[in-house]
Amino acid sequence: MNKHNMTYCTQCEKDVRFVITPAHEHHGHANLPDGNQVVCLDFGRGCDGGLCPLSGLPPMVMGVRLARSGEDKAEPWNLVHAVCEECSFPTEFKVLDDQTGLCSVCGSVNRLALLKLDDGSYVAATRKEP
Numbered sequence: 001m002n003k004h005n006m007t008y009c010t011q012c013e014k015d016v017r018f019v020i021t022p023a024h025e026h027h028g029h030a031n032l033p034d035g036n037q038v039v040c041l042d043f044g045r046g047c048d049g050g051l052c053p054l055s056g057l058p059p060m061v062m063g064v065r066l067a068r069s070g071e072d073k074a075e076p077w078n079l080v081h082a083v084c085e086e087c088s089f090p091t092e093f094k095v096l097d098d099q100t101g102l103c104s105v106c107g108s109v110n111r112l113a114l115l116k117l118d119d120g121s122y123v124a125a126t127r128k129e130p
């Protein structure tokens with residue numbers, strides 16, 4: 001379990017919780033991904049537009065990090081069911097934004113056609129890149 005930290009996010013204009021992913025135990029591989037990365041647990045609606053102040057990267061990158069980290073998001077993920085283009089399983093997707101979801105089976109990012117319903121939930125279908 002990673003320790004939770006707090007910081008003020010200038011994009012969301014509120015205090016957010018984040019964790020640092022564990023460093024890899026074996027050093028010597030210079031460019032391993034995933035270790036020592038900031039993962040914001042308050043990723044969500046307020047992150048649209050601009051760069052994420054915590055990562056200096058587009059908000060979507062943080063969404064993918066959070067989804068793959070398995071950390072508890074501050075607010076539950078919106079989940080939709082669709083067939084993954086990568087692994088071909090009909091499965092659950094974590095909704096990253098109105099056009100993007102992350103497959104819970106293989107962890108790949110899919111372009112989704114999302115329709116938001118009145119109750120705030122979504123229905124979705126994957127769509128091929130043009």
Ligand SMILES: [Zn+2]
Binds near residue numbers: 087088104106107108
């Ligand atoms: Zn998949």
